Amino acid sequence: MKLTDEAMRNKDSIGDQHEADCGEAGATPPIVVGYALTPKKITSFMQPKLENLARSKGITFVAIDQNRPLSDQGPFDVVMHKLRGTEWYQALEDFRQDHPEVTILDPPESIEHLRNRESMLQDVDDMKLSDSCGVVGVPRQLVVTADDSSVFDVVTKAGLNLPLVAKPLVADGSQKFHELSLAYDQNSLCELEPPLVLQEFVNHGGILFKVYVVGEAIKVVRRYSLPNVTKSELSKISGVFRFPRVSCAAASAEDADLDPEVAELPPQPLLERLAKELRRRLGLQLFNLDIIREYGTRDRFYVIDINYFPGYGKMPDYELIFTDFLLSFRRIKHNKFPHNIN
Ligand SMILES: O=P(O)(O)O[C@@H]1[C@@H](OP(=O)(O)O)[C@H](OP(=O)(O)O)[C@H](O)[C@H](OP(=O)(O)O)[C@H]1OP(=O)(O)O
Ligand SMILES: Nc1ncnc2c1ncn2[C@@H]1O[C@H](COP(=O)(O)OP(=O)(O)O)[C@@H](O)[C@H]1O
Ligand SMILES: [Mg+2]
Numbered sequence: 001m002k003l004t005d006e007a008m009r010n011k012d013s014i015g016d017q018h019e020a021d022c023g024e025a026g027a028t029p030p031i032v033v034g035y036a037l038t039p040k041k042i043t044s045f046m047q048p049k050l051e052n053l054a055r056s057k058g059i060t061f062v063a064i065d066q067n068r069p070l071s072d073q074g075p076f077d078v079v080m081h082k083l084r085g086t087e088w089y090q091a092l093e094d095f096r097q098d099h100p101e102v103t104i105l106d107p108p109e110s111i112e113h114l115r116n117r118e119s120m121l122q123d124v125d126d127m128k129l130s131d132s133c134g135v136v137g138v139p140r141q142l143v144v145t146a147d148d149s150s151v152f153d154v155v156t157k158a159g160l161n162l163p164l165v166a167k168p169l170v171a172d173g174s175q176k177f178h179e180l181s182l183a184y185d186q187n188s189l190c191e192l193e194p195p196l197v198l199q200e201f202v203n204h205g206g207i208l209f210k211v212y213v214v215g216e217a218i219k220v221v222r223r224y225s226l227p228n229v230t231k232s233e234l235s236k237i238s239g240v241f242r243f244p245r246v247s248c249a250a251a252s253a254e255d256a257d258l259d260p261e262v263a264e265l266p267p268q269p270l271l272e273r274l275a276k277e278l279r280r281r282l283g284l285q286l287f288n289l290d291i292i293r294e295y296g297t298r299d300r301f302y303v304i305d306i307n308y309f310p311g312y313g314k315m316p317d318y319e320l321i322f323t324d325f326l327l328s329f330r331r332i333k334h335n336k337f338p339h340n341i342n
């Protein structure tokens with residue numbers, strides 16, 4: 001590894017700080033995590049409870065300055081990021097080539113895969129996960145582009161059942177990506193602005209499970225979601241209705257008095273298999289899944305959304321889970337001969 005003079009000076013000062021914090025020179029080598037996040041993400045993620053616990057465990061967080069070469073900063077053991085753009089991705093790629101020993105969470109091309117609501121769910125669909133604990137799939141959906149002359153025809157041909165959730169196809173970093181609509185009849189579909197995904201609405205009793213993945217760890221919380229649409233409502237209502245962000249953090253349903261059949265969490269072994277396989281297929285360590293259970297069933301689940309580096313600050317015990325996760329990179333780094341215990 002090549003270290004510039006500036007990075008060498010940083011390395012010494014981080015080591016000194018860790019010795020001062022831990023009181024034992026060289027007892028546990030510090031681990032330095034560079035982060036490149038939006039101001040909003042820094043506020044929600046870099047909470048004092050995370051920084052304090054991290055410090056006590058020998059983890060130092062360093063804010064990355066996007067305007068300076070990455071190799072002049074750090075040196076880092078891990079780089080965590082949720083920023084987009086050609087320049088940033090190029091800077092990361094150059095850094096990765098110069099410093100293959102640094103873990104980058106996560107590779108840009110894998111993150112980009114989640115920007116598109118079609119490719120986002122492809123791996124879940126391909127997986128065809130089904131075992132004694134349950135079945136996991138994705139709702140039937142199709143992509144409508146500006147080239148499609150008639151949305152009506154496309155939907156009719158595909159035989160999708162109403163109502164349909166209309167979702168903007170590609171994330172552009174704006175709030176528009178989260179402006180979703182519910183379409184009750186086919187004739188109104190022309191009011192929608194492509195490109196978008198039209199996805200069958202699945203009744204799920206108004207509760208959604210947010211499954212946070214941090215490496216091998218998973219954590220599930222309940223959030224409120226859209227209520228069931230009955231057959232009689234469907235026959236009476238027509239039109240396309242925009243709906244607000246129904247399942248945001250403020251919509252926590254953790255303490256609510258819910259129908260136990262709706263509230264029961266998906267089986268842990270099923271979630272573990274799903275998360276493990278998705279980590280492998282997506283090539284990602286940091287994401288969450290929005291999962292719903294089909295109303296009236298015990299074991300039919302649908303993944304409707306996958307988010308890269310979501311709002312972890314709202315995940316219970318996130319500081320413990322994250323520090324353990326980051327420490328696992330230290331173990332890998334310093335345990336060069338894991339099988340040679342003698
Ligand atoms: O705004 P936050 O902190 O609630 O986090 C958003 C997430 O909310 P959640 O953690 O699920 O409640 C949010 O999740 P949902 O899409 O609402 O399921 C996204 O992950 C969002 O990122 P992006 O705008 O899609 O890049 C996340 O936004 P960023 O903070 O990454 O911009
Ligand atoms: N296929 C679906 N069936 C039922 N409800 C859905 C479906 N898709 C989305 N929803 C509802 O819409 C909300 C937002 O959809 P989602 O795909 O998670 O978009 P976002 O990326 O904006 O969070 C979900 O939290 C859920 O309440
Ligand atoms: Mg979502």
Ligand SMILES: [Mg+2]
Nearest residue numbers: 305306307308
């Ligand atoms: Mg999302």
